[in-house]
Amino acid sequence: MNALDRIRGGLVVSCQPLPDEPDDPMRDAYVQARVAAGVVRGGAVGVRVNGVDDIVAVAAVVDVPIIGLVKDGPGPVVITPTVAHAVAAAEAGATVVAIDATDRPRPDGSTFAEAAKAVHARTSAMVMADVATVDEGLAAADAGADAIATTLSGFTGSGSTTDGPDLDLLAQLVARSSVPVMAEGRYRCAEDVTRALSAGAHAVVVGNAITSPLWITRSITRAVRAGAGGSAPGA
Numbered sequence: 001m002n003a004l005d006r007i008r009g010g011l012v013v014s015c016q017p018l019p020d021e022p023d024d025p026m027r028d029a030y031v032q033a034r035v036a037a038g039v040v041r042g043g044a045v046g047v048r049v050n051g052v053d054d055i056v057a058v059a060a061v062v063d064v065p066i067i068g069l070v071k072d073g074p075g076p077v078v079i080t081p082t083v084a085h086a087v088a089a090a091e092a093g094a095t096v097v098a099i100d101a102t103d104r105p106r107p108d109g110s111t112f113a114e115a116a117k118a119v120h121a122r123t124s125a126m127v128m129a130d131v132a133t134v135d136e137g138l139a140a141a142d143a144g145a146d147a148i149a150t151t152l153s154g155f156t157g158s159g160s161t162t163d164g165p166d167l168d169l170l171a172q173l174v175a176r177s178s179v180p181v182m183a184e185g186r187y188r189c190a191e192d193v194t195r196a197l198s199a200g201a202h203a204v205v206v207g208n209a210i211t212s213p214l215w216i217t218r219s220i221t222r223a224v225r226a227g228a229g230g231s232a233p234g235a
């Protein structure tokens with residue numbers, strides 16, 4: 001059974017520090033490995049992990065598929081931006097390599113198709129295309145992606161921007177794609193996951209809502225300050 005078959009219908013948990021927080025105390029391979037071990041114990045069928053050191057550390061403690069990526073550079077393409085990053089993620093232990101497949105220039109001048117081809121030719125890993133639009137997803141499947149993920153919806157300036165998960169993009173890709181479609185990006189709770197699976201997602205990735213104490217705490221403190229949940233006692 002390949003890595004994609006193994007995660008079908010399940011919850012994949014993204015174990016990563018917050019991208020825009022260089023001082024996130026969770027930015028530590030040992031810590032992410034412990035988080036990954038915890039989510040697998042809780043029922044995650046796969047994990048998504050950023051960076052060669054973290055992938056190596058996580059691969060040593062879990063035996064579920066690892067969707068690996070390497071975030072690097074000033075952008076606009078940050079998720080596994082070059083052929084070398086893609087191969088490095090696979091060599092570190094990723095069973096699926098997540099690669100930005102948006103239509104934006106890559107720092108090494110490569111295309112998504114070239115990165116996918118290099119992973120397939122030089123490693124045993126599969127390739128997941130992170131996209132923001134239907135057109136990008138369909139193009140990525142034609143270019144050799146083994147799966148597509150809605151990861152970049154709302155992050156590129158193209159396509160729609162939703163406060164919650166982009167279930168519309170998911171449904172359109174499920175209807176038209178020849179390869180499995182992963183739901184990812186702003187999935188926060190059991191209801192979100194169930195809705196994505198009902199919409200035909202191959203599997204659903206949840207990140208910050210499970211694995212970022214910084215993000216979770218900030219969400220709650222901001223909501224409390226904004227008055228969510230009624231008046232504070234004595235107020």
Ligand SMILES: CC(=O)N[C@H](C=O)[C@@H](O)[C@H](O)[C@H](O)COP(=O)(O)O
Nearest residue numbers: 014019151155185186187206207208
């Ligand atoms: C846009 C981008 O860089 N997304 C990254 C992709 O690896 C991660 O920062 C996200 O945490 C991940 O996609 C899961 O999403 P959420 O944390 O919303 O459940």
